Amino acid sequence: MNRRNFYILIFCIIFGNFVFWINVYAFVLFDVDLFQVNNGTIVIKGEGVKNEFRISLTELKSEEYLQIVDKEFNFLNSVGNQYSEIYSGVSLGSLLQVKDMLLEDPAELTFRFYSLDGYVSPMALNLSLATTYMEDVILAYELDGSSMDQYTGPVRSVINRNVIPDLANSQYAVKQLNQILIEIV
Numbered sequence: 001m002n003r004r005n006f007y008i009l010i011f012c013i014i015f016g017n018f019v020f021w022i023n024v025y026a027f028v029l030f031d032v033d034l035f036q037v038n039n040g041t042i043v044i045k046g047e048g049v050k051n052e053f054r055i056s057l058t059e060l061k062s063e064e065y066l067q068i069v070d071k072e073f074n075f076l077n078s079v080g081n082q083y084s085e086i087y088s089g090v091s092l093g094s095l096l097q098v099k100d101m102l103l104e105d106p107a108e109l110t111f112r113f114y115s116l117d118g119y120v121s122p123m124a125l126n127l128s129l130a131t132t133y134m135e136d137v138i139l140a141y142e143l144d145g146s147s148m149d150q151y152t153g154p155v156r157s158v159i160n161r162n163v164i165p166d167l168a169n170s171q172y173a174v175k176q177l178n179q180i181l182i183e184i185v
Contacts, residue, residue, distance in 0.1 A: 040058075041055070041056050042055050042179065044179075057154055060155065067091075068135050070088055073160045091135060092139055103184070107127075112124040112180070113180060122167075125164065154176075157172060157174045159172045
């Protein structure tokens with residue numbers, strides 16, 4: 001019996017060390033802070049913008065930008081299931097145009113979404129999608145007419161299926177959105 005308990009103890013020590021170092025790796029490499037609370041502030045940065053820009057959830061709801069209200073968005077996930085949800089939010093293209101923050105033409109830039117929990121949208125998309133499909137690429141703050149909680153939001157990126165029909169667009173619905181990286185192609 002003592003030998004069995006010894007092996008269990010050794011396993012727990014090894015497993016605990018593994019979990020500890022994985023968390024350290026996530027903190028350092030991915031700049032993930034598991035204890036940080038997302039208050040809805042989004043940072044827009046990268047080599048494609050004039051200056052790093054921060055915008056709060058309250059500012060996103062401003063009438064200064066094109067607001068999309070209760071629009072149905074269609075999704076396809078990576079296993080082929082299709083579904084739809086009703087979102088309200090601000091047009092990403094409108095936000096970028098009103099703040100005049102781009103250094104280049106949108107066709108020469110890409111964008112990528114980053115979540116507070118370390119998730120990153122699968123690949124960078126051409127920024128002209130956000131300016132061409134103003135009502136289909138949004139930063140959503142409401143789902144089915146209600147504000148999103150910390151798990152589903154408080155801000156989520158949403159791209160309608162018609163914008164990227166060849167890709168599983170559900171992977172671009174990044175919850176706990178806290179950063180948009182805009183780069184030059």
